[in-house]
Amino acid sequence: MRPVAGGAFRAVLLVFASVCAWYSGYLLAELIPDAPLSSAIYNIRNIGEKPVLKAPAPKRQKCDHWTPCPPNTYAYRLLSGGGRNKYAKICFEDELLIGEKTGNVARGINIAIVNYVTGNVTATQYFDMYEGDNSGPMTKFIQSAPPKSLLFMVTHDDGSSRLKDDAKNAIETLGSKEIRNMQFRSSWVFLAAKGFELPSGIEREKINHSDNKKNRYSGWPAEIQIEGCIPKEPS
Incomplete structure (x- = not known):
């Protein structure tokens, strides 16, 4: 048992x-x-492996700046045309004032006028400087800008062939140092203030006459740009 x-x-x-x-x-x-x-x-x-640290995606800034503008400033970016089909752009406070997407850019000199006090767009216009007599109308447009205005100017294709002295004088009065150096198809960008002074450190103007046959635009000057931050009027 x-x-x-x-x-x-x-x-x-x-x-x-x-x-x-x-x-x-x-x-x-x-x-x-x-x-x-x-x-x-x-x-x-994966126990024992070092953790992989991923940097966060950079936050997009106004007008595609790399870094944000300080408080109480306006962001701007001016881009000239490049080659035949790369159109000029004017951006202000992250709003495209002139460009291909807005349908208001063309050959010649493209201009946008902004109220410096309010930041609102007053007017935009382009002036063909290759065909037609548009130098006079452009001069009147520039002179019509009221005091306390910001004026942004960019070229696409040619902005000099029919540019006359009246327009050159008007732009020179606004502080341009390069307007009389414009050549056929020069790339040019210019920021001006009417009725007030901009701080001396602000980038305001740039020009490019390159006609290098080996560049990506086969002899057309490449696009150029300026960007920065404009202090707002003290309240």
């Missing part, structure tokens, strides 16, 4: 151990959150 009793006792222990193992597995499954097996294996394989 002893062997039989011993066998029965071992059978009871085996059943008891099986029940305990099942119950332990049940509790473990309840306590551990669900996760795919592949994820668990991946996590085990």
Whole structure:
């Protein structure tokens, strides 16, 4: 009887151990959150590896500046045309004033006038300097800008062939140093203030006469740009 009793006792222990193992597995499954097996294996394989730190994507700034403008300033960006099909752009406070998307850019000199006090756009216009007599109308447009105005000017294609002295004088009066150096298809950008003075550190004008036949525009000057921040009028 002893062997039989011993066998029965071992059978009871085996059943008891099986029940305990099942119950332990049940509790473990309840306590551990669900996760795919592949994820668990991946996590085990990556134990001990150095964490990979990813830099956050840079926040877009007004007019695509690399860094934000300080408080109480206006952001601006002027981009001349480049080649035949890369159109000029004027951006102010993240608003495209002149450009291909707005449909108001063309060959010649493109101008936008902005109220310096309010930051509102007063007028935009382009003047073909290759065909037609548009130098006079452009002069009147510039002179019509009221006091406390910002004037932004950019070229696309040619801005000099029919540019006469009346227009050159008007632009020169606003502070341009390069308007009389304009050549056929020169790339030119200019920021002017009427009725007030801009801080001396602000980039206001740039010109490019390059006609290098090896550049990407086959002899057309490449686009140039200026950008910056204009302090607002103190309230």
